[in-house]
Amino acid sequence: MPDSLVIILNKTTDLSKRTEILNKISDSYKTSDPDAMQKYAQEALQSAKKTKNVKEEVLALQNLGTSNIILGNYNRALQYFDQAEQKISNLNKTDQSIQEISAKNFGSKGIIYSEQNNYSQALNNDFKAMKLYESCHNEVQLSKIYNNIGVIYHSIDDQEKALYYFLKSYTVQKKIKAASLGVSCSNIGLIYLDKNLPQKAKVFFDEGLSEFQKNPNSRELGELYNNMAQYYMVQKQFETAKDYLLKAEKAFKSTEDRFGLSNTYLFLGKIYYTENKLEQALEFANKSLEISKELDLPETTVKSEELLSQIFDKKGNKEQALIHLKNYNVENKNLTKIENAKERIRTELDFESERHEIEQKEKTNREKIKWYFGFLLLIIILAGIYFFFRNKEREKTILLQKQLTEFQHKALHLQMNPHFVFNCLAAISSFIMQNDKDEAIKYLAKFSKLMRLTLDFSKESLIAIDKEIESLKNYLELEQLRFNQKFEFKIIKDPLIEDDTALPSLLLQPYIENSVIHGVVPKEGQGLIQIHFSQTEESLICEITDNGIGIETSKKLKKNLVNVHTSMAMEISQKRLETLEKLEKKKVNLTITEIKGENNTSEGTKVVLELPLEYIKD
Known part of the structure; x- marks a missing residue:
C-alpha cells in the first residue's frame, strides 16, 4: 500500500491533495516502519502549515505522536498529541469526523500514560475516547479502546474489570471481523493464565495466533509470542x-x-x-x-x-x-510506591459508582431546595406587599428579611462542607488497605482537625483570620497528600492585620480548590499556590495565585468534563459574595485573571478578593 500511495503522490501537484496523501502514507507505515512513518508525517505537517489546513495538520501531529510511541519516545509523543489537542479545539466539534479525530487523540494519550504507569490519566483519556466513539457508533475504534481500558485495569491488577473490557472488545471484534481480534485474544489469554486457567488461556492464544496470520501486526504478534512463552514456561516446556x-x-x-x-x-x-x-x-x-x-x-x-x-x-x-x-x-x-498508587487508583474507582449516586442525590436535593426557596421567595413578596400597604412594623419586617438572608447565607455555606469528605475517606481507606498505618493516622488526624474546624465555623457567620488560615493550611496539606506532593503552597499574612480581623468562614476554599484541581494538578512539573492577606483602611484583601495551566486552558479542558461539586461550590461562593454585599451595603470585589508571561504564554491564574473590613466582636 505505501508504494502505491507514493506513486500517486509523485503524480500529484495539488498541495492540499499531496498533504492528504502524505498523511495516508505515514499512517500506512505504523505497523512496519516507524521511521518512515515519522518522515512522511513531518512532510505532511509542513505541507499542512503552508496550506493552513488545520485538520491535516492535526493528523500529521497524531502520526508523529504515534511513531514516537512505537519508538518508545513517550514524552515527545505526548507533546505532539497535546499540540494536536490544541488544534482540535479550533475545529467544528459537531462534525463526526472531528469527534473521531479527537477520540483518537485521547486514546493515544491514554496509551502513553499507561506505558508511563500514570494509570489515572490513562483511564481519564480512554474514557473520553470511549464516549466519543460510542456517540459516533464507531465499532472498529470502540473495540480498540475497550481493549486499551482492559490493558490499564490489567496493569493495576484489577483482573475482573480487565477481563470485562477485553471480552467487550473481543465481542465487537468478532462481530465486525476486526483485524485487531488477535490483540484481544492475546490479552484475554494472559488474564486466564494469571488466573491459573492455562487451558482457557491456550484456547485464546491459539485463536490469536490464527488471527495474526490473517492480519499481520509485528508489534502485537511479538506480545502474543511473549504471552505464549509464559504459558509454556508454566507447563515447563x-x-x-x-x-x-x-x-x-x-x-x-x-x-x-x-x-x-x-x-x-x-x-x-x-x-x-x-x-x-x-x-x-x-x-x-x-x-x-x-x-x-x-x-x-x-x-x-x-x-x-x-x-x-x-x-x-x-x-x-x-x-x-x-x-x-x-x-x-x-x-x-x-x-x-507504584503498587501503592495502583491500589489507591483501584480504591478510587471502586468508589466511583457510589460517587455517582451521591451526586444524583445532591442534584435531587438541589431541586428541592430551589423549590423551597421559590416558595419562601413568594411568601417574602406577599409579606412585603402586605406590610407596604399596611405600613406597619416596617422595622420588624426589615430585621426579619436580614435574618432570613443570613439563614440563606448559612444554608449555602453548609452545602460546601460535605463534598470534601468523600475524597478524604477514599484516601484514608486506600492507606488502610495498604496497611500504611503511619500515613493513615497522619491523614486521619488532619482530616479530623479540618472537620472539627468546619463544624465550629458552621455556627458562626464570621471567624478570625488566623482560624481561616489554619483551616486552609489543613485543607491544602490534605490535598498535597491526595496528589502525592504535586504542589507546594505558601500562606502569608501582612503583620499589619489585627488578630481579631474577621472574614466569612470557608469563603476562600472553593477558589483555592479550583487552583489545585484545575490549575496545578494538570500542570506538568511541580505546582505552587500562594495565598497573601493584606488590608487597606476599609478592606481585607486576599490574593490567590498559582503557576498552573491558566484559566483559559482550564476552561478548554473542562468543556468535556462534568464537575458538579466545583461548579456548585463556585456558584455558591458567588451567591455568598452577593449576599454579603447586600447585607453589609459595602462593595465586594472579585477578579480572576490569567497570568501571562513572555510570548503571551499562560503562567497561572490570579484571584483577588476584596472584602469589607470586619472584626470579631467580644
Whole structure:
C-alpha cells in the first residue's frame, strides 16, 4: 500500500491533495516502519502549515505522536498529541469526523500514560475516547479502546474489570471481523493464565495466533509470542517457550519496539537460569536491565535485578550478587510506591459508582431546595406587599428579611462542607488497605482537625483570620497528600492585620480548590499556590495565585468534563459574595485573571478578593 500511495503522490501537484496523501502514507507505515512513518508525517505537517489546513495538520501531529510511541519516545509523543489537542479545539466539534479525530487523540494519550504507569490519566483519556466513539457508533475504534481500558485495569491488577473490557472488545471484534481480534485474544489469554486457567488461556492464544496470520501486526504478534512463552514456561516446556521468545525478539526488532524486548530478554534469562545455563542467563538478564532502565520500566527493572543477583549467587560471585541484591531492594521500594498508587487508583474507582449516586442525590436535593426557596421567595413578596400597604412594623419586617438572608447565607455555606469528605475517606481507606498505618493516622488526624474546624465555623457567620488560615493550611496539606506532593503552597499574612480581623468562614476554599484541581494538578512539573492577606483602611484583601495551566486552558479542558461539586461550590461562593454585599451595603470585589508571561504564554491564574473590613466582636 505505501508504494502505491507514493506513486500517486509523485503524480500529484495539488498541495492540499499531496498533504492528504502524505498523511495516508505515514499512517500506512505504523505497523512496519516507524521511521518512515515519522518522515512522511513531518512532510505532511509542513505541507499542512503552508496550506493552513488545520485538520491535516492535526493528523500529521497524531502520526508523529504515534511513531514516537512505537519508538518508545513517550514524552515527545505526548507533546505532539497535546499540540494536536490544541488544534482540535479550533475545529467544528459537531462534525463526526472531528469527534473521531479527537477520540483518537485521547486514546493515544491514554496509551502513553499507561506505558508511563500514570494509570489515572490513562483511564481519564480512554474514557473520553470511549464516549466519543460510542456517540459516533464507531465499532472498529470502540473495540480498540475497550481493549486499551482492559490493558490499564490489567496493569493495576484489577483482573475482573480487565477481563470485562477485553471480552467487550473481543465481542465487537468478532462481530465486525476486526483485524485487531488477535490483540484481544492475546490479552484475554494472559488474564486466564494469571488466573491459573492455562487451558482457557491456550484456547485464546491459539485463536490469536490464527488471527495474526490473517492480519499481520509485528508489534502485537511479538506480545502474543511473549504471552505464549509464559504459558509454556508454566507447563515447563522450556524449549518451546524459547522458540516463541526468539520469534518475539525478531518481531520486536522489526518494529524497534524496545518495551516488548525488555520482557522477552527477561523471560529468556529466567529460562536459561532454570536450565543452569548461567552465561546465557546473564547475557539476557543484562539486556533486559539495560532496556528497562533506559525506558524507565520499574517492574522489569526489579525482576532483572533480582534475576542477576540469583545468577551471580549461583556462579559463586557473592560480591556481584550482593550489588544486584541491593539494587533490587532499592528498585523494589520504588516499585512498591507504584503498587501503592495502583491500589489507591483501584480504591478510587471502586468508589466511583457510589460517587455517582451521591451526586444524583445532591442534584435531587438541589431541586428541592430551589423549590423551597421559590416558595419562601413568594411568601417574602406577599409579606412585603402586605406590610407596604399596611405600613406597619416596617422595622420588624426589615430585621426579619436580614435574618432570613443570613439563614440563606448559612444554608449555602453548609452545602460546601460535605463534598470534601468523600475524597478524604477514599484516601484514608486506600492507606488502610495498604496497611500504611503511619500515613493513615497522619491523614486521619488532619482530616479530623479540618472537620472539627468546619463544624465550629458552621455556627458562626464570621471567624478570625488566623482560624481561616489554619483551616486552609489543613485543607491544602490534605490535598498535597491526595496528589502525592504535586504542589507546594505558601500562606502569608501582612503583620499589619489585627488578630481579631474577621472574614466569612470557608469563603476562600472553593477558589483555592479550583487552583489545585484545575490549575496545578494538570500542570506538568511541580505546582505552587500562594495565598497573601493584606488590608487597606476599609478592606481585607486576599490574593490567590498559582503557576498552573491558566484559566483559559482550564476552561478548554473542562468543556468535556462534568464537575458538579466545583461548579456548585463556585456558584455558591458567588451567591455568598452577593449576599454579603447586600447585607453589609459595602462593595465586594472579585477578579480572576490569567497570568501571562513572555510570548503571551499562560503562567497561572490570579484571584483577588476584596472584602469589607470586619472584626470579631467580644
